[in-house]
Amino acid sequence: MTPLFSVEGLAGVVFFGFILLIIGGALVATHAANLIRAVTGLAVAFIGVAGIYYFLNSPFLALMQILIYAGAICVALVFAVMLAEPMAVKKFQRRHPLAGPGAFAAAGLLAWGLAALAYKTTWPAAPTRVNAGELEEVGRAMMTTFVVSFELISLVLLVAIIGSLVLARNGRSRK
Amino acid sequence: MEIPVIYNSLHTYLLIAALLFGFGIYGILKHRSLIGILISAELVLCAASVNFMAFNRFLAPDPVVGQVFALFIIGLAAAEAAIILSIIIAVYRNYKSIDPEEPAELAG
Numbered sequence: 280m281t282p283l284f285s286v287e288g289l290a291g292v293v294f295f296g297f298i299l300l301i302i303g304g305a306l307v308a309t310h311a312a313n314l315i316r317a318v319t320g321l322a323v324a325f326i327g328v329a330g331i332y333y334f335l336n337s338p339f340l341a342l343m344q345i346l347i348y349a350g351a352i353c354v355a356l357v358f359a360v361m362l363a364e365p366m367a368v369k370k371f372q373r374r375h376p377l378a379g380p381g382a383f384a385a386a387g388l389l390a391w392g393l394a395a396l397a398y399k400t401t402w403p404a405a406p407t408r409v410n411a412g413e414l415e416e417v418g419r420a421m422m423t424t425f426v427v428s429f430e431l432i433s434l435v436l437l438v439a440i441i442g443s444l445v446l447a448r449n450g451r452s453r454k
Numbered sequence: 455m456e457i458p459v460i461y462n463s464l465h466t467y468l469l470i471a472a473l474l475f476g477f478g479i480y481g482i483l484k485h486r487s488l489i490g491i492l493i494s495a496e497l498v499l500c501a502a503s504v505n506f507m508a509f510n511r512f513l514a515p516d517p518v519v520g521q522v523f524a525l526f527i528i529g530l531a532a533a534e535a536a537i538i539l540s541i542i543i544a545v546y547r548n549y550k551s552i553d554p555e556e557p558a559e560l561a562g
Contacts, residue, residue: 283455294461298470305474305497309481314489321493324474328500331470334461335511337521347528352496352535359539360489363546382483390476397468405512412510412517420518421525428522432529439533443540 294334300327314360318353325349339414467508474501488542488552496531503527 281287300323307320329344375381410416421429460466474497481494503524510520542552549556 280456281459283457287459288457291457291459291461301470301474305477305481308493308497309477309484314487314493317485317490317493321496324497325500328474328504331467331504332507332524335467335507336517337507337511337524340507340521340524343525343528347532348496348500352532355535355539356489356493359542363489363543363552364487379484382480385483386476386478386480389479390472393472393475394469397465397472402464402513406515409516410518412521416518417521417525421522425522428526432526436529436533439536443536446537447540447543449544 290334293330297327297330297334300324300330314364315357318356318360321356322349322353325353336412339417464508464512467504467511471501471504471508474498474504486553488545488554489539491554492535492538492542496535499527499531499534 281291283289283292304320304322304324304327308317308324309320311317311320325344325348329341329349332338332341332344478494478497478501481497482491485491485494506520506523506527510517510523514520545557546552
């Protein structure tokens, strides 16, 4: 415990705020019937996760999270919702009565198992760091140690762009 | 007023990741549209990346590796989202629906 009005205390308040953002956003993303609302909840949860990254000593990852996840992916999702969701949305009827409680039980069991695993395991003590994990070192490692994976990621992105263009183009000529 | 300092322990971050994972699995099982399932799958990917970053911060000798890995996860998630969205749009053109039970022609 630490006094509220100190640097650590206020940082703890901000941390609680980010956790609330994550939980609230994930609740909206999983429970909203309207898909646009679900995408908005997803964006809120992503911003919370970006704050978590900031607390984990990686402001660069936090920036990338906001830029790519909360920016690009959510905008792409909104476009897909507008293109693919019929305006007079027909309610999805065939719904098993046990679907909701069953999903909750399965997800709760998995999350509880993971959390119990995290608490039961005795994690080895933190070793001494070889560097501080600054952005400069991240860039250098990406261009030297991980350069093959880096090039492969760009190849995968190229394949994804061309593949999604081909997939979305198919069937347009049919109508 | 006092407040517990919880942002300096590995367990907190692992708990957050487990929570995100649980929400993602729950959404995948519960959502009744393909886009909703994709939204929940993004939550699961985010949980994995939070786990990597937590281990990177507290247990790894080289704090660069986890950040690079999380960046790769973000890139792969972007590619995956693009492909799945175009598949969903193609399915919608053919079946006029994004209900995951409509495209069942291959089912025996």
